Amino acid sequence: MYSVAICRLRLLKGFSSFHVVSRALCSRTFNSDDVENGSEHIDDYLNESWKSSILEHNVNEKTSTSYDSIVSDFDEVHYQGNFSARQSFIDEVKIEASRILDILHQDCPGYDVKPVLNNLGVKVSSLLVREVLFGVLKTVNYVNKSRCAKLGYKFFVWSGERDDYKHTTNVYHIMMKIFAQCEEFKAMWRLLEQMIENGYPTTARTFNILICTCGEAGLARKVVEKFIKSNNFSYRPFKHTYNAILHSLLTLHQYKLVEWVYHRMLVEGQSPDVLTYNIIMCAKFKLGKLDQFHGLLDEMGRSGFSPDLHTFNLLLHVLGKGDKPLAAMKLLDHMKEVGINPSVLHFTTLIDGLSRAGNLDGSHYFFNEMIKHKCVPDVVCYTVMINCYVVAGEFDKAQKIFDEMINKSQLPNVFTYNSMIRGLCKARKFDKACLMLKEMESRGVNPNFLVYSTLVSYLQNAGRVSEAQEIIRHIVEKGQYTHLLAKIKGYKRC
Numbered sequence: 001m002y003s004v005a006i007c008r009l010r011l012l013k014g015f016s017s018f019h020v021v022s023r024a025l026c027s028r029t030f031n032s033d034d035v036e037n038g039s040e041h042i043d044d045y046l047n048e049s050w051k052s053s054i055l056e057h058n059v060n061e062k063t064s065t066s067y068d069s070i071v072s073d074f075d076e077v078h079y080q081g082n083f084s085a086r087q088s089f090i091d092e093v094k095i096e097a098s099r100i101l102d103i104l105h106q107d108c109p110g111y112d113v114k115p116v117l118n119n120l121g122v123k124v125s126s127l128l129v130r131e132v133l134f135g136v137l138k139t140v141n142y143v144n145k146s147r148c149a150k151l152g153y154k155f156f157v158w159s160g161e162r163d164d165y166k167h168t169t170n171v172y173h174i175m176m177k178i179f180a181q182c183e184e185f186k187a188m189w190r191l192l193e194q195m196i197e198n199g200y201p202t203t204a205r206t207f208n209i210l211i212c213t214c215g216e217a218g219l220a221r222k223v224v225e226k227f228i229k230s231n232n233f234s235y236r237p238f239k240h241t242y243n244a245i246l247h248s249l250l251t252l253h254q255y256k257l258v259e260w261v262y263h264r265m266l267v268e269g270q271s272p273d274v275l276t277y278n279i280i281m282c283a284k285f286k287l288g289k290l291d292q293f294h295g296l297l298d299e300m301g302r303s304g305f306s307p308d309l310h311t312f313n314l315l316l317h318v319l320g321k322g323d324k325p326l327a328a329m330k331l332l333d334h335m336k337e338v339g340i341n342p343s344v345l346h347f348t349t350l351i352d353g354l355s356r357a358g359n360l361d362g363s364h365y366f367f368n369e370m371i372k373h374k375c376v377p378d379v380v381c382y383t384v385m386i387n388c389y390v391v392a393g394e395f396d397k398a399q400k401i402f403d404e405m406i407n408k409s410q411l412p413n414v415f416t417y418n419s420m421i422r423g424l425c426k427a428r429k430f431d432k433a434c435l436m437l438k439e440m441e442s443r444g445v446n447p448n449f450l451v452y453s454t455l456v457s458y459l460q461n462a463g464r465v466s467e468a469q470e471i472i473r474h475i476v477e478k479g480q481y482t483h484l485l486a487k488i489k490g491y492k493r494c
Helices: 038-054 067-076 083-104 113-120 126-138 145-160 169-181 185-197 204-214 217-229 241-251 255-267 274-286 290-302 309-321 325-337 344-356 360-372 379-391 395-407 414-426 430-442 449-461 465-478 482-487
Strands: none
Touching: 083 113, 083 126, 083 145, 113 145, 126 145, 126 169, 145 169, 169 185, 169 204, 185 204, 204 217, 204 241, 217 241, 217 255, 241 255, 241 274, 255 274, 274 290, 274 309, 309 325, 309 344, 325 344, 325 360, 344 360, 344 379, 360 379, 379 395, 379 414, 395 414, 414 430, 414 449, 430 449, 430 465, 449 465, 449 482, 465 482
């Protein structure tokens, strides 16, 4: 039971920065509960927003192509000029990647793809290699997984043998993901060893891929032990390897492993710092070990650590989910007393927590308080409020917040639209839900699979099967998420 005592000064003496976790890197599996349980997906969205506001460096190396990488590849071929020239270069790379994928898919006994690839005369760059490997990764399914692993690795080896090109850590990660998706775990570990032998640093991203793949806690512990002992683990911006591992485990929701690693850290005589305490505190809260959570707060205070805005954010999260609005108010007042002005992040965290506790009045009150404090609601905050009302079945209020958001020039994103579409469906306004799907696409907001599956599932449940099939045909025509369509209940090929 959450206590108002959490706000007492004795607890506030010892807080420090709290790194809130990002969305899980492992892919979520769609099921029927996902349509109703919109809060879980808003939680992922909030976590992503919180993470970006806290870390100065991107701890998790993205597997998608970054603008900087594109520019780097662009410079490799000595292009000079404006954006249109760069875009032309990117388009050319995509065409070449498509040609290479066509050749790879022709691979069979008696047909050697290497000389055919050599005769193409393409300029091998990081962008090209990523495009091809992502192309292979997208086609992996239960039937062709063994073949995809072989094709991906053949191209990986061929491109790595070019004199004017060298694989990046990112490319190794994509190949590891292909092996993982194809369940070629021994090959994935051999690739890791090869990566280390060739002098590439093993990063938090490497660690995350392996943890996601391992599954069982026993095997995951072996991965952790390997990285603890590794001298090649790149752990910036963390002070030491333990914090990097703890943070990575927290982002993957491996809370029991966080506890185990923390115990190992103490046994080996490593002293926890501010970040360590905050990670362990978060894990204890997630595990429901509130006595230990409070104990850690006391211990942090005895260690002389002072609170900052991220620590207060965690406490507001706890108080919100515990439906303690009065205690939250006292905490907000105390923040101002110590010179920390509550930001839109703090109010959003509190609003979301109260809504999960079923206290819509409290959520609405603090939304208004935020505006009184001259904190301008952003797209995250508006989306949380919209989701509050949708989950509570009060769609008219959700629509009012959505309209206000548009009037305030806050552009809705995919999470906002998903909440609105789900709300329209719950209100049985299916025609408007379908129109909103078209609206978001016309505004350049690309629907994710959850948006499509939400709409299709509600249409199916309402007996509007033809309209659901029309949405599925639209997905197929766009060529997106087709590999996930089988996860929709009652899906039939159009």
